[in-house]
Amino acid sequence: MTDERPGTTSPPAAGHAPVLPAIPAETTLLAARIRELVEAGVHTDVAAEDLRAAAEHVTAATELLRERTREEPLLLSYLDGNQVSVHNPVEGPGNPLAPPMVGLEIDESGATSSTALLGAAYEGPPGRVHGGWVASLLDHAVGRAVAVAGHPAMTVSLTVDYRRGTPHGVPLTINARFTGKEGRKVFATGEIVADGETTAEASAILVTY
Numbered sequence: 001m002t003d004e005r006p007g008t009t010s011p012p013a014a015g016h017a018p019v020l021p022a023i024p025a026e027t028t029l030l031a032a033r034i035r036e037l038v039e040a041g042v043h044t045d046v047a048a049e050d051l052r053a054a055a056e057h058v059t060a061a062t063e064l065l066r067e068r069t070r071e072e073p074l075l076l077s078y079l080d081g082n083q084v085s086v087h088n089p090v091e092g093p094g095n096p097l098a099p100p101m102v103g104l105e106i107d108e109s110g111a112t113s114s115t116a117l118l119g120a121a122y123e124g125p126p127g128r129v130h131g132g133w134v135a136s137l138l139d140h141a142v143g144r145a146v147a148v149a150g151h152p153a154m155t156v157s158l159t160v161d162y163r164r165g166t167p168h169g170v171p172l173t174i175n176a177r178f179t180g181k182e183g184r185k186v187f188a189t190g191e192i193v194a195d196g197e198t199t200a201e202a203s204a205i206l207v208t209y
């Protein structure tokens, strides 16, 4: 099933993924609650018996969710007028692993901008987001930017310059733009801005498929 609307971007391998007209509110709700659980889990200092009791609640929830499952986790839908992958680990509002990266805006030049708020569960250096997650945000942003430019492609090379620590608990702006094409190779750059300062920059080569 496909559902292409003008002005939206198509994901890799979108052809066979079910496309929902809207993201079910309960899907987003569950993911949000699990994110809160993860955040509470890394901050908690309760006694061992309370940790055990909480673990039993989580086990019960997991068993409930496993009662009926889909073969493939990928679902597509729409958010802010753009097609999104509901269970993508960076932008997916239905994936608790995803911060998620939201609010995609595209300016008249085609440059993209999104936001994300990462909590303490994403910490690498003290008070700072883990570098792998910084790279993930940028990888996703350049992938999105080239798709928006009409060249959906996979990253083959991503160079990240970590300029300063990216704080957690602070809204991040993730910018990216398509910068050129050479055969199947597509080029893009991006950066993360926190509190008005650029914390990381990326340049990427992607290959169209």
Ligand SMILES: CCCCCCCCCCCCCC(=O)SCCNC(=O)CCNC(=O)[C@H](O)C(C)(C)COP(=O)(O)OP(=O)(O)OC[C@H]1O[C@@H](n2cnc3c(N)ncnc32)[C@H](O)[C@@H]1OP(=O)(O)O
Residues within 6 Å of the ligand: 009, 010, 011, 012, 076, 083, 084, 085, 139, 140, 141, 142, 143, 144, 147, 153, 154, 155, 156, 157, 183, 184, 185, 205, 207
């Ligand atoms: C859902 C909602 C919609 C949203 C959609 C948008 C958002 C989604 C955002 C998601 C974002 C998620 C982001 C992700 O997670 S992307 C996932 C991470 N990336 C991958 O898994 C890609 C793994 N790589 C491959 O599978 C293959 O390499 C592919 C298939 C891509 C190309 O293999 P293929 O055999 O077909 O091609 P080729 O080897 O002849 O290469 C072709 C050209 O490329 C040049 N080359 C290759 N490697 C490099 C390199 N390292 N540096 C510089 N150049 C390199 C090469 O020299 C050649 O150039 P030329 O000789 O033609 O000049």
